[in-house]
Amino acid sequence: MSEPILSTNGLTVRFGGITALDRVDIGIRPGEIVGLLGPNGAGKTTLFNAISGFIKPDSGRVVLDGQEVQTMFPYERVTLGLGRTFQHQRLFRGLTVEDNLRVAQHRHLKAGPIAAMLRLPSWRRDEAEARALVEQMLDVVNLRPWRTRFPWELSYGTLRFLELASVLSLRPSVLLLDEPATGIQQKEVEALGPMLKRIRDETGCAIFLIEHDMGLLFGVSERVYALDFGKIIAEGTADEVAADPRVLESYLGRTRREGAASA
Amino acid sequence: MVLAAPVIEVASFGLARGAVYALLALGLVLIYRTTGVTNFAHWGLGLFGLVAYFLLTSKAGMSPVLAAILSVLLAGASGAASYQAVFRHVKRTNQVVLILIALGVAQFAAVVAQMLLGFEATTLVEPWLPVSRVNVGNAAVFSTQIVAAGAAIAIAMMFLPWFRYSRTGRALRAVAQNREAASLAGIDEHRYSTIAWAIGSALAGLALLLIIPFTAGDRGGVITAVETTPFGNFLIPAFGAALVGGLVNLPLAVVGGFVFGIAQEMMILAPSWWSTRRSVVAAILIVILLLAHTERFFVVRAEQEALEA
Amino acid sequence: MKSLVAPAETAVAEAAPPPKSLSMRMPRLKRAQVLAGVAFLALGFLPLAFGSFGLYIAAYVAVWAMLELSIVVVTGYAGMISLMPFTFVGIGACTTGVAVAVWGWPFWLAVPLAALATVPVSVMVGAASVRLKGLYLAIATLTFGNALGETLFKWDDFTGGQAGHVMERPKLGALSFSGDFAFYVLSIATALLMVWAVHGLKNSRAGRAMLAVRDNEREAQALGINATKAKLTALVVGGMIAGVGGAFYLALLETVARSGFQSPYVELTSLLLVVWAVIGGIDSAFGAFLGAIALITQTVVFQGAERVFAYVGVYAAFVLIIFLLLRPGGIVQVVKIQAERIRENPSRAIPASIIGFGIQVAIIVVILVYGAE
Numbered sequence: 024m025s026e027p028i029l030s031t032n033g034l035t036v037r038f039g040g041i042t043a044l045d046r047v048d049i050g051i052r053p054g055e056i057v058g059l060l061g062p063n064g065a066g067k068t069t070l071f072n073a074i075s076g077f078i079k080p081d082s083g084r085v086v087l088d089g090q091e092v093q094t095m096f097p098y099e100r101v102t103l104g105l106g107r108t109f110q111h112q113r114l115f116r117g118l119t120v121e122d123n124l125r126v127a128q129h130r131h132l133k134a135g136p137i138a139a140m141l142r143l144p145s146w147r148r149d150e151a152e153a154r155a156l157v158e159q160m161l162d163v164v165n166l167r168p169w170r171t172r173f174p175w176e177l178s179y180g181t182l183r184f185l186e187l188a189s190v191l192s193l194r195p196s197v198l199l200l201d202e203p204a205t206g207i208q209q210k211e212v213e214a215l216g217p218m219l220k221r222i223r224d225e226t227g228c229a230i231f232l233i234e235h236d237m238g239l240l241f242g243v244s245e246r247v248y249a250l251d252f253g254k255i256i257a258e259g260t261a262d263e264v265a266a267d268p269r270v271l272e273s274y275l276g277r278t279r280r281e282g283a284a285s286a
Numbered sequence: 287m288v289l290a291a292p293v294i295e296v297a298s299f300g301l302a303r304g305a306v307y308a309l310l311a312l313g314l315v316l317i318y319r320t321t322g323v324t325n326f327a328h329w330g331l332g333l334f335g336l337v338a339y340f341l342l343t344s345k346a347g348m349s350p351v352l353a354a355i356l357s358v359l360l361a362g363a364s365g366a367a368s369y370q371a372v373f374r375h376v377k378r379t380n381q382v383v384l385i386l387i388a389l390g391v392a393q394f395a396a397v398v399a400q401m402l403l404g405f406e407a408t409t410l411v412e413p414w415l416p417v418s419r420v421n422v423g424n425a426a427v428f429s430t431q432i433v434a435a436g437a438a439i440a441i442a443m444m445f446l447p448w449f450r451y452s453r454t455g456r457a458l459r460a461v462a463q464n465r466e467a468a469s470l471a472g473i474d475e476h477r478y479s480t481i482a483w484a485i486g487s488a489l490a491g492l493a494l495l496l497i498i499p500f501t502a503g504d505r506g507g508v509i510t511a512v513e514t515t516p517f518g519n520f521l522i523p524a525f526g527a528a529l530v531g532g533l534v535n536l537p538l539a540v541v542g543g544f545v546f547g548i549a550q551e552m553m554i555l556a557p558s559w560w561s562t563r564r565s566v567v568a569a570i571l572i573v574i575l576l577l578a579h580t581e582r583f584f585v586v587r588a589e590q591e592a593l594e595a
Numbered sequence: 596m597k598s599l600v601a602p603a604e605t606a607v608a609e610a611a612p613p614p615k616s617l618s619m620r621m622p623r624l625k626r627a628q629v630l631a632g633v634a635f636l637a638l639g640f641l642p643l644a645f646g647s648f649g650l651y652i653a654a655y656v657a658v659w660a661m662l663e664l665s666i667v668v669v670t671g672y673a674g675m676i677s678l679m680p681f682t683f684v685g686i687g688a689c690t691t692g693v694a695v696a697v698w699g700w701p702f703w704l705a706v707p708l709a710a711l712a713t714v715p716v717s718v719m720v721g722a723a724s725v726r727l728k729g730l731y732l733a734i735a736t737l738t739f740g741n742a743l744g745e746t747l748f749k750w751d752d753f754t755g756g757q758a759g760h761v762m763e764r765p766k767l768g769a770l771s772f773s774g775d776f777a778f779y780v781l782s783i784a785t786a787l788l789m790v791w792a793v794h795g796l797k798n799s800r801a802g803r804a805m806l807a808v809r810d811n812e813r814e815a816q817a818l819g820i821n822a823t824k825a826k827l828t829a830l831v832v833g834g835m836i837a838g839v840g841g842a843f844y845l846a847l848l849e850t851v852a853r854s855g856f857q858s859p860y861v862e863l864t865s866l867l868l869v870v871w872a873v874i875g876g877i878d879s880a881f882g883a884f885l886g887a888i889a890l891i892t893q894t895v896v897f898q899g900a901e902r903v904f905a906y907v908g909v910y911a912a913f914v915l916i917i918f919l920l921l922r923p924g925g926i927v928q929v930v931k932i933q934a935e936r937i938r939e940n941p942s943r944a945i946p947a948s949i950i951g952f953g954i955q956v957a958i959i960v961v962i963l964v965y966g967a968e
Contacts, residue, residue: 098819115810126807130819132800139799140792324730375920381729385676387919394912401905515859516866525734569742576731
């Protein structure tokens with residue numbers, strides 16, 4: 024068993040009197056696809072925010088690639104290999120699909136403005152590298168036909184794929200995906216599972232996934248954590264977690280109490 | 287304490303200049319606050335009023351006072367028209383495009399003004415108020431300078447309560463603070479934005495009419511090539527004045543106008559290196575005001591977000 | 596970094612035998628490029644047909660294209676509205692004047708000095724741009740330009756006094772660029788080189804960082820882009836381009852009066868530069884060239900004919916507003932859209948393009964006839 028690439032240790036977040044995350048311990052190994060399950064309000068997105076640095080935890084540690092990152096700014100964690108998608112779109116409207124994917128490679132490229140203006144070899148190498156990755160990304164998310172289009176010309180589902188490709192262009196070692204299937208058509212959801220596996224196989228990055236589509240979540244995840252009221256209530260393979268009485272209770276109990284089944 | 291005559295005379299020029307800045311700034315603030323446009327075309331729109339005044343008096347032979355009133359209304363109409371024709375079609379979120387369009391309108395107004403003036407290098411315009419010299423102590427000042435300052439103060443005094451308490455004023459403020467909520471409350475955003483543009487531009491027209499026809503004392507005034515450039519010589523200090531109130535506070539914009547006007551004229555009395563470089567002082571002041579982000583003192587957070595959104 | 600580097604290389608290897616669609620497109624692209632090159636060369640010789648005056652105008656266009664390029668970088672790429680571009684030109688022109696006319700430097704050494712001389716002012720604007728966004732930066736640059744006109748450009752040693760420095764056209768060994776044709780070739784070559792450089796900047800790490808900051812500063816930072824550095828780079832590059840343009844501006848006119856860099860003329864010219872950059876296509880280096888052609892046709896060819904000048908000015912403002920409302924990419928965007936339409940539906944789009952172009956020509960002819968009557 025290799026060391027986890029991402030782990031949290033006793034991670035606790037409080038909002039006023041409410042404990043949103045209560046001593047959460049998780050560990051994700053390199054190249055693993057891990058699902059995060061839980062009813063609405065369980066604290067899933069809060070956990071993502073705490074890991075990626077958009078919320079400051081009250082206590083506990085976040086360890087990324089062997090480094091403690093809980094006090095770092097979000098962009099510093101990006102530099103250490105953490106990629107993340109959001110529930111809302113974050114793309115550049117004035118750039119084409121291709122250029123959105125190139126901008127995301129910013130931290131991996133080196134050529135400066137003078138090299139670019141004089142077309143020096145360092146610029147050529149940069150652009151060749153960027154182009155190769157763009158081609159690969161366009162293939163992975165099937166966006167080739169839209170490469171010269173602008174984000175506002177694309178459908179919502181296509182935009183989600185572009186966003187995914189854009190985060191992948193950061194070449195993360197861990198990818199946090201927050202409900203990637205939301206808002207896209209059923210046909211595209213079915214393509215998403217194999218796509219995530221392909222991303223992992225080709226890039227070797229670990230994927231940590233929040234998803235309400237249970238078919239997708241259980242189909243793709245090698246391990247699943249179940250979260251409720253800010254606590255990890257179960258952990259194991261998809262089958263183990265799906266059969267866990269506490270998980271069923273948390274969903275069914277909610278369903279009865281609130282009449283809002285998430286699955 | 288008796289002030290020396292030159293000081294009083296210079297101060298009176300400063301008051302007149304300050305009145306112009308104050309009126310321009312008032313319009314800039316009104317337009318920015320309700321519609322989010324930094325109106326770089328403000329001088330150009332005011333210029334329409336001045337050119338209309340010239341045409342009405344010299345070509346149509348109208349009485350100067352009547353012509354002045356009509357011209358102010360025409361300047362207001364040009365502002366309303368430019369909102370309806372151009373600015374209402376641009377999303378407020380796109381500041382760069384808004385500014386570029388305002389620059390285009392400024393260019394348009396300046397060239398049209400040159401055309402209407404017949405491409406003369408200088409154009410004489412007659413005064414529309416009686417000009418006389420008034421003795422203050424042992425100094426002589428022009429009556430029109432006092433009138434200009436008085437008019438600006440009077441308009442500000444009337445305008446501020448109106449903006450605060452009248453139905454239209456309240457609607458304007460509602461549009462400024464939250465367009466969505468205002469439209470939910472049945473306030474027509476575009477109607478009140480048009481009103482803001484009309485009032486702002488009319489004030490700009492009045493500002494020009496208070497100073498240009500009197501630049502040569504009782505012999506009238508001269509419209510020079512400087513006046514027919516897109517920004518004139520007055521727009522930068524007017525922006526400075528508006529920035530005193532963070533581009534959003536009306537009373538402080540008026541105060542700022544007088545501060546800039548009087549300071550600029552008083553500097554004539556300063557040692558020559560400074561008196562020939564008055565715009566440097568204005569620039570330093572403006573940059574300080576900009577860097578202080580004065581707007582944060584005057585607007586509630588929601589309104590600032592509405593402006594920057 | 597264990598992720599994409601290795602697979603990326605295999606992707607290159609796989610892509611080496613290009614897929615069909617790509618190989619189909621390559622020759623077409625090349626043919627279009629050849630055609631464009633031929634058309635360009637033909638256009639390049641066009642001024643010869645008008646003799647000395649034609650060459651002078653063409654050199655003017657080339658110099659003005661350099662000035663427009665600085666706006667492309669600062670406003671088009673990085674999204675900062677600077678209302679002082681002509682001030683940078685003035686710094687370049689006066690620096691060249693001092694270096695050549697006073698110190699006796701060769702022109703070729705004065706050009707890099709002119710570019711470097713703009714850097715302190717760029718850095719000053721850059722320092723302001725960190726804290727000032729959008730309209731606040733526009734106001735700040737307007738006042739900077741105004742204030743520099745009353746300080747830097749009142750300094751006789753720098754500007755050469757009221758009349759300005761007098762400089763001869765440059766020489767390179769036995770090769771003299773004093774003739775109209777030689778200077779035209781020199782300036783058009785320099786301008787095209789700069790267009791090429793600025794175009795290259797757009798497709799690079801630094802250029803894309805500027806575009807990203809323009810579109811969404813916060814998001815750009817989330818990708819690890821240093822927004823301050825991107826803006827400062829744009830300002831320094833833009834300023835240096837304007838400085839080089841200023842050196843050529845002086846070489847073209849042989850003397851430049853300082854009043855042009857003082858209020859209100861500096862604001863006037865800066866505004867004209869911005870307006871025509873937008874019409875040409877503000878985020879495109881080629882657009883700068885188009886804007887320069889249009890601007891010079893307006894201001895120089897019809898210098899005496901005030902009415903033509905004014906009608907074109909009104910028409911330009913009108914076109915600017917229409918473009919900003921409907922085609923913010925300017926002429927370049929219109930041409931691109933039209934080209935795409937022709938590719939999709941030639942039978943309809945070709946006549947439509949011809950009619951549209953014809954209307955434009957007709958408007959300009961009407962302005963000329965009516966204005967010059």
